[in-house]
Every structure is written in C-alpha cells, then in structure tokens.
Amino acid sequence: MNFDRRIHFTNLDACTLLNYLQSTYKTADAAHYNCSRRPLPPTRVDGCSYLCRWEHAALLFSFTVRLCIVEGRGLYKRAPTHCPILDKEKAGVECVLGTDRLDCLRRISKGTVDFGVFFPEDLVAAQWANIDVLVTNELRFRSRPFARNIVAVVNRRILPDDSSTLHAVLKNSTLCHPGESMDDLRPLSETLSAYLETLVLERSCDPTRSHTENRLKALADFYGKACKAGPWVPDRTRDAELKRQYPSLCAACAKTCMAGDIYWGNSGSLTCLTDGAGDVTWGEADDVRTYFKIKEGEPLTGYENFAYLCRDGTWRDLTQEPCIWLRKPWNVIVAKRKASEAVSKLTQSLTNSSVTVDRHWRGALSALLESNQALPEPLHPPRAPMDYLAQAQGFREAHITFCTISLLAKNKCEWLSEAGAVYGIAPPLQCIMRSSTEECLKAVSNGECDATAADSDWLVAGIRDYALTPILNEITPIVEKTGSIVAYVNKDAEITKMADLRGKRAAFPRYDGVAWHSVKDYIMKHEKMSCKDYVEEYFKEICAPGMDGKKCYEAGEEEALKSLLDDNSDVAFISMKTFNTYKENNKASETIKKIVPLCPEGNQKFCFVSWSNLGHIFVANNITNIRRHEIINVFTKLDQLFGKHPPFHNAMFSMYGPFNHEMEVIFHSNTKSLATINVLSTHPYNKIPYNFELAMSNVTDFTCGFGAKTTPSFFVFLVTLVVFLINS
Template sequence: MGNFFIILLLIVTSTLAEQYRLCTPESISNSDIASLTKGNSQISCVPVTDSADCAIKINENKADFGIFNAEELLLAYQFYPDSLLPIIQLKHEDKINEEFEFRTVAVVPDSINSNEGLAALKDGGLCHPGFSESQIWNDYILKFFEKKVHKNQCNRYLSVSENDAYNIRHFFGKACRPGNWVNDPSYDSELKKKYPELCALCNNQKECKYDNNLNHGHMGALDCLTSNRGRVAYVAYHYVQQYFKIDHNNPAPNATPTGYQFLCPNGALQPLTVSNPCAWIQQPWSAIVTRKDNANLMITNLKNWLQAPLQQTETWTIALGDILQRDGKIVYLHEQPTLKSYLVKGREVDLNERPCGHDIRWCTVNEPERIKCQWVAKEALLLGIQPRILCELKNSTFDCLLNISKSEADIMTIDSNYGYLARRIYNLTTVLYTETERQKNSVVVAIVRNDVLSVKNFQELKNKRVCFPDYGGIAWVSFINTLRINKIIEDTNDYPRAIAELLVGACTPGINDTDHSDVTNSYTIEILCASCPLEGSNDTCSAHISNQYYGDNGALKCLAGPGDIAIIESKNVEEFVRERVIYPGDFRVLCKNGSLAGYSGFDVDDDCALSVTIDSEIVGRKYDLSDFQNNDTTDALLKIEDWLGYRPYSRRAIRIYESFKGYHDLLFKDSTVGLESIDSNLKSIVAYKELFQFMDSEHSSVCSIVSNFILIFVSATITLTSYYS
C-alpha cells in the first residue's frame, strides 16, 4: 500500500511539473482560456492585471511566461534587469524582415551640408507630428528629438510645459506642434497664446494644427517640410517611405526622391534611399518573456508545441499559438539576448537624467502602496511625464496630511471621509477630483430604528442622541449641511458647538483625538461624547477599533443602544449586511427633506440620501492659481491618467486604478474611473464641493489655530494602525 501512494505521488508531481504558467490578462477571453487548458494541456493560466503584475509574478516564480510590448519591457527592466529574458520576438506579419517595430527619423533639405550638423537647425523651424491620443507615441518619444537637439535646459521659474515651449522657441524659432501640449485645456490655451511661434508653421495657426492630419500628423509634418515652412520634420520612418514613395523591395526606375535627406543624431547626413537609415529611436518588437533560469526549457517547449506537425496538434496548442501570435508572428532569436541588450539597440534604458521641475512627493501610507507608487513613478518617467515623482512612506493618512501641510510631501489621494479634516485641520485643498464608478459613490444616510422611530423628522432632533461614525467624516459634514438647509441650526464659525447645543448627547469618535480634531471646548466635547462607551483603556470617544461605536457599523451599534439616530455611509455596512451581522429590515432612512422612507432598509434614491458624492480626491497644499508648481502637478497627474488610466484602445504597462500584488485601493481607490479638474461639473463632484461651502464662514478662525495644532500633533502618538501593517 505504501508503494502505491509513493507511485501516486510521483505521478501527481510529474503532472504538476509539466504545467507551465502563462500570464493571462483580461484581453484573453474565458473561451480562449478554456481552449488553452483542454485535454492534456501543459499550460495553466495565471490571471494578471497588467504587464507589471505579470513581470512580478514571473520574477517571484508564480508564472513562467508572458507577452510584453517594448514599453512594458522597458518598465520590467527597471525592476528586474537580470532575472527576466526575452526569448521570442513577435513581429507584424507585413514587417517580418524589419529589425524594429518603428523608427523615428529627422528629415531635412539637401541644402544642409555635413559641416553644419545639428547647428543647421537653429532658427530653422520644427515640423512636429503633434500630440494625439490616437497614436502610440508617448511624450518621451515625441519630445526626444527636440530635447536632444536643443540640449534641454531647465528654468526653475517656469512650469515644465512652458520650459519645453521656451526651449523650442529659443532654438528652432518657429514650429508647428499640434495637439494638446498639456491636458488642462485652459492652461494649454494660455501656453499657445504666450508662444504663438510654435503654431506659426501650421496651416491652421489659430487652432495650431495641420490641414493634413493623416497618419497622426506625420504627413502634415512632411508637408510642412516640403512646403519650406520648416527646416526639419521629426516623423516615423515608414511614413517617410509612404510620402516619398520609397520601396526597397520594388524600386521604381527614375523614382529616386531628391531634395531631402536624413539627419543623424551625430550630425551626419544620409540619403533617403538608404535601406537602414540612422534613427533617433528604434522601437524593439514585442517579445515573449520568461525567467532567466527557465529560458532554455521554455524555448524548447514552445518550439515543440508550436512547430509540431498538424496531425500531432491538440486544441490547447492551437489555442496557445493563436494567443501568443495576436501581437505578431513568432520569430525565434538567433542569439539569446539579455533584457538590456535587447532594448538598448534602439532605446535608452537607464534614464539617469533628472527631468525638469520640482519633484512631486507622493505620500503613501503602507509598504504595498509605496511599491506601487515606485512602479507608477518609473513608468511615468519612461513615458516622458515630468516632473519626477518620488514616493514617501508614512504611517497613516493623518501622518501624510500633516507632512503635506508642512511641505514635507506634496500630494496624496484621500477618502472623501477625510475631506473636511484635510481642509479644516491641515489647510489643504483639492488638486484633482477623482470620478467614482456611479454605483460606488459615497452615499450618506440618516438611519432610525424601525421599531421605535424615535426621530420622525429633523425638527425632532432637539435633545436627542446622534451616533456618528467619526468626527469630521463625510457623515458629519453631510449631517451639518442637512441641518443648515433645513434651518435646524444657523450658519456659524463653530458647528461642533451648535450641534452640541441641539442635542442631549452623541457619540462622535475622534472629536477629542489630537490627530484629527481641533475642538477644545470642554462642553462641546462632553455632549458629543456623552453616548460613547467606556473603552478597555478607560478612554472614551476615540476614533479607534477599541471603541465599539467607532465607524459605520459602530454607529449602528450605538443606535441599537443609547442612540436615537445614526448618520452612516451606507456602502461601508454592505459587508456586514452580506454576513448577516446587520439586518436592513431593522432600520429605516430619514430622508434629507425630513420625511421617513416608505420602506425599511438602507437602499434609497439620491433625493433621499443626505449626500451622494465621489468617494475620494487628490489633495495638496494651497497654491496661487498661477503657481507653476501647481500646473506641473496637475498636468503630470492628468498625463498619468491619460496613459495609465482607462484609455480606449491602449495597453497599459501598469493600471493605476486597479489592484496591485493582490492589494486594493493603493494610490487610488479601485472605484476610481478618472480624474477631473477643480472646475468639473460632474453631479457627484459638484455635490461634494457643495458640502464644504459652509466652511468658508469658519475658515478665518481655523487658520489661527492650525500652527498650534501642528505643534501639538507632532508630539502625539498616532493611534490609527495602518490597514496593511
């Protein structure tokens, strides 16, 4: 019997050893995965969020191979330069003989001679293809030529984008540089008014664009050159071939293009007829990647699976071949390159040059978030997004808010629950709003017990007891706003006292905590903590799990005890409802107009809820609106959103709004779908802004105590434990 189990174990081990794990992003459908794992398949599928997730899993031996394009390979190289290897190229079927996916070239007139070199371009005018979402060229590629030619100079008193415009005007004199220079429309318009020379070579100077927009502006750039408006066009090589009708495979007699030539990075010149022209950037092809210690075995296996005679193929090998070759036809490499040697033939891979602008210090509250921040920061650098992002690690949200207020960090994304505290205590403001998935908006409701109905309208709140999840949270702010709108309390510069004078008691966790409260009036604190339970440490009213009335679930526990009404964020109790810790039938919503909902439970429409808003925002210090640092930060974040958010028809090396290494809500909440400017008119954002309008009346009194509060806070022990500690 013992031998039987040993044999069985060997069989199972052998079977498991034959399974090779392929990274499968969401682009690979469930039906493809089913086909891939049919029969005697030697492939198992490892779901991944993006190529960054795949690289991490391959490096950690949680996956064996995956497909990466060149930009994804560049990011993987920054973290795993020695452990990952490209083993097979994937080339477009029409370009099997091309060494690179694309090349960027500079075309100039024949009138430039070899003695002039790059200096011949001074004041000659630049014909640029422009910036558009429809092309795959990112800012690093689009700006590579101009920065190399004019030896990019950083002016510390200009924004990054204005610094670019200043350098281009200073060197080239004029240009046509179509599209959005920055993602903020108003600032983009401001820059173009200030630097009209950079639209002077466009056919349509007013709108700063070419009449010929074919091929993402590349054809317009070549028109700009050949019509003698500019002295150099920076374009993709294959568009030069189309434009000048160059076909090396079928050269037409007497069709040699004349009048123009290639300008090389070293200043040399080449005729347009050369078959392998000098290029400024040469983009490597996509590749299949594995671990270095697994490379030889994976190459052998892939050849066996994909080159087997037709009669020996199985469903899973056909499916594997189809999946692997969607990016291009398989081309086996003659020699096995390292990741660096594969990339460096066409690209700079070690970006050591410090970009322009003041660093953006992004505050993170746990180690997984810091690591994700480092991946995003590196990818932003590879995309040509400036300024540079640095990732700071602190212990909690309150630590970060304090550090930003003290200019020791610059930005962070906060839950909308911290919006009031960020403004009132730390004197911060919105940098950008985050648009939330509609079904995941923050919904604040007032809850009463269904069996008692001790409060039937807001006028009955006098001398009642209210249960809050915490002090200063979105529930607290929504409650105050509702009472103001219903004329239950008057506008004042001390809303905590106004609430205390209305009620006979409350539980407001955190109102006496030094890390997120500025309330010092003992009467106010006494009333607003009167209904809180005694904690194990003999404390009371703390914003900590030791307080059983803390948080939204805690507020409902309070309602079951001394409370008459609870103010909660309904989505925060959904898990407790699913686990049947809370029964919605026990409660009813008191609508913001003062009437009771006609049915029990928490699910009410927007008109009944006290507030329906976004659930997060990016905050930073208050700047003058003309401050270039504010422009830099906003533009960098919007470009990150453009390239790493939910951009149509594009692959993202790392997805900023999704989970990372199994952790959720890092840098941004998973519910985020985009970024919005401070002028956004989205309904949920407008509602969020309106919640804080009443703060204007109390702001002047707040500013006088902020500095004293910070001194107190520095010496205090932070009691809030990080979620990922």
C-alpha cells in the first residue's frame, strides 16, 4: 500500500472498498481517509468502519485491483500496449501476466491477483479446484443470452410418420458432421462434439483401440455414412490411416474429406444437407436461421424439406422456435469473492465510448478485458461458477462432476476417469474435493457437482436435509459383509428378546445414522408405539453422539461396544462386522466372550435389526431423468469394466480394491457391484428381511422426536432462546 498520493474513486462504493481493503490488506481504517470538499463527522454506515459520504471522500492510500492477463498468439501484445496507460493514469488497476488461464485461476486462488477473463470451460476447472470465485460479467458480442445454441437439423425424408426415438430416427442415416476445433470461433469443441455424439451413439469400448478410434468406430457403426471432413487427429500420417480404416465417415464428402472440402465447417455441413448428400447435422441456431434465410422473411427455396430434430425424437419446422441440444455460455469476467463487488463497480464505469474510442485508461481496460466489441454485461448479483453454468442447457452435462472427501480419494477418482476414457466412457468424470461427506452432500444439493458417494449412515440425512436420492447401491450378496445392525447384550443380563430392552440403557454409534433409525423403526412397528412414546419412554438412557449436543463417548461403533463392555450400557446397536473384528482382536478378553447377539422377532436366521448396502451414489432430486440415467450408465459401465465381474474382470484398474495401499477409498472393498434399488427384489436379496433402504424409501416424515437433525450449535441456540424468553 502506498500512502504518497490522493486518489478519487468515483466508480467504487465506499463500503465495498473499505470492506475489501480491511479483509485484504488489514489496513483500511477511518484514520486513512479525508474528505475532499468538507470534513464530515465519522459515522457508522451499513456495518462498515467509519465512513464519510462517498461523494466527498478521497483516500490517502492507493487502492489497486490486479488483473491477470493472458497474451494471445500473434505479434500484437495487449499488455505492453495498454497496461502502461493504466499505470500512468493511476487507474487503480494493475496488470499481472499469467502463463495461461488456469495459471490465472491459481493466482486468484493464492490471492496474488483479483480478477481476469475466462472461458466457460475454465469455470468447471475452478469448481474442481474449489477456488472461491464469482462471475461478475459476461463478455457478450451479440445481444443474446448464450454464445452458442447448438441445434440438430434433419432432412424430413428420414422422419417417420409417427413419433419415434432419437436412436430410431438417426440409425443408418447420413451425417454431415460440422467438424470440431479448439478454435473458439467454431461452434463445437472436441468435448462438446463428443458429448453430442454420446446422446445418440452406442459406445464402442474395444480395449485394443484408442479412445479416438473407439469414438470413430462408434460413429461408423451407427451412421450409414458421413462427411466428417477436417483432421481427426493432429498427426497427418495417422489421420490418413484412420480415414482409410473408416472410409464410410468420408463417403458423403464432396472430394477430399479435408478442411478444404465444400462440406467442411459450419456452413459446409448445411450445404451437405441441402445438396442432399446427408440427412442430419448439428449447427449454431443463428447460423441455421441465417443460412435458410428464416430471419429475412424470405426463406431459402426448399427450406420446408428440413426440420429441427429435438433430443426427445420429436421435430419442429424451421420457422418455429428451435429445440436446443446444448447451450454454450459467453466468456466471463471472474473475480475472487472479496474483490467481486469492486470489480463489478469498476466494469460499470466502462461506456460505449470508452470501448470504441477512448484512448485513456477506460479504453485500455476495455481492450485488456477483450471487450472492445461489446460492453461487459454485469450480473446482479455476481454468481458462483456452477450457478452461472447451470443456466446453459447441456453444457455442464458434458462432464459428470464427482465429489470426494480426501486428496487420496480425488486421486483415485481421477485415475478412474482416465481409465474410463481409454474405453470411451462418456461423459467423463471430473473430480473435485471437499472437506467432509457433509460438504460433498451440500455440493450435490447446491448443484456444485453431480454426484458423491457415502455409506448408509448418511442415507436419511441425504434424503431429508439435502434433497438427494441414492441412485446406485454398493451391493454384496454375502450377508456378513453388508452393513448389518445387531443388538448386542451381556448374556448375564437376562435379556432374551427385543421387548426386554424397554427401560434399559442403549448405546448407538452416532445419532441420526443407520443404527439410530433402524432401531426406532423396528421398535415403533413391533411394539406398536407412537413416535412420542418411543422417544420419551422406551429406553431409560440413550447415548447417541450428536444428539442434543451431548457426547458421552466419541462417535463410532467400537466406542458404542466399549460402553456395553464397561457396563455403561445394557445394549449396543452396532454392525456384525465391527463386533467380529473386535472379538478377533481381543480373544483373551473374558468380557467380550459374554457379549451375545439379541435376535429380533422374525429374523432368527440372520439375527440383525436391519441390513443395508455398503454405500450409495447420491444425486440431487431435481435433476432430469435423462441426466439421472446418464450418471447411472457411466458408473455401471465403470463397474462392469473395473469391478468384480469374473471372468470379465479388467486388470487395468480396480474400483473396489486397495488404492495406494489404502482400503475403502471412495468405494468399499467388499462391494461386488453397483446396482439400482431394483436389485433388492431379486434373489438372494429378496430373501433377506429388514432392509434399511427399502424401509426408508417408504418413509415420508423423518421428524419423529429427535429425528429432525439437531446439531450441537443449534441446540445451544435453542437453550439460549429459552433462557432469553424466561428472563424477559
């Protein structure tokens, strides 16, 4: 911070500025400002430290936001041209050169820069890395909400008389592929093009072929022929080999199957369609309307022979509103959260004149923000990256973002994604990390990611508190390896049946987990008790760490068992696996030899109160059915490739085995496969009574007694409130 000059900030709100300075530099205070016209008494305003009215204020120190610049290719360099103007005119903006856009994201994360210009794909990367940023502005070059609106156009000759599926309409048709490119001026990147293909194709997963070749084979197998002009791979020799290997993908081209072919590119693929060489293509909606002259009111002759094809297999006339397959957002200005308001105010100072003709600092800033063709469109309020991308139909769906709770789990997820990519599994997994299972559940609920894995202790909380659904279960047919909950008692206590537990002291591994809900559900049903009677009368004492903010022992099954062994409880509700492991490790203990299972009525064979699958993959309730099935398909395909499916087990990667010498990373080691809840109606699962998932799937009200989640902090709040009301 420099205190040698006085600077006026007419484009920044004072409260925003001081809050930013206080949080970032720890120096902003009432003593550091003056009033340029007349002194005003210090006043508290809106939670800020002492302010005077901003129209009179001037700070005695310089306030600078740091802009990360990535130079493009070519001779023209923006930074040496425009950054000196910002410095000379004391604009309060400092240039910092970044190697690339991800380097700029890392710098924002470290706090060495405040904002920059990014592509929508970068926002997904920011979410993976858990970088706390907000989108403050869109860089729109046209007056429309999205940069790209991708549609499918078909020749009506392939449309059936009645409604049909997308697969049935397009199978064996001729594709006019628009080509793909890393050039941002082209509608389809390789990632987006691959995603559109996955909506139609039957994937090819031949392990003897590369990912690219599997993708080409899938195209060749699905379409009768195609014109996929332009380079398929960067190496020219390999590109020629692949085109000889899959000649049907070039059969519809006019001449060369190269970038110079008349059917290559955005307009070329539409020419391919109107020339009758092909049946279907993807394109940018505005390009399609322009090509067919729909906007001009005098459509191209023969336009009525073509239609928009929708993702559900229906179609619309070209004069109607098109059905969009995928929307691509604009490039954006992204700022770290603490600087977002300051950056928003800064960009609001840019005007049309500053963008086009201003040779001073506003014009320089416009050029550096790459907005010299249009003003940065402000977002009110600034949005989190995933909230911003959520509005773009299909864009986020090009990946499945999976939340993990440790660096090791994130690494395994990334390796699983790479292994899946080799076999053409799409959309690909993208892996992010949060600090705990609870934070991952929140991330899925908030739309920050698509899915996460958790065990059955989180089943009720996921359904009740985060509006999630378990779409896949980690299953095993071996009863002893499931998540079984057994009532263990001391055989000297003369407790011979579940009804004898009335008035006894109960130990649970934790509050709100699978043991807690299983026992409550069982007793209320078999004792024909109301929720109120169960909570208030059934047990003499309950220890369930987390309930009412109390902690009689640390949460965990072994701790609940030790409470029984120490005679602090009469019954412990824990898993069969934990008990057997403890007993094996403490063979010499006379106390453990006296502990026996108490078998409930109706389950003398297995002797557990409930059993649950080892874990679950959770998604949000409000996702579309298409997205739900897509996530199920990706994980079940990964399971088939890398799970335990003899004789087809793939030794390339193990989903359920040890990872980096650690067990139970993301998935449980005893998992046999991933399956939907429908598997519970098949043998042998339908022969095992008291399944927890089925019981909970029929529950609509989880608020019984302590059933509503009560965290320690919330309990303290309630006590404080009661004391306040009494005293008042």
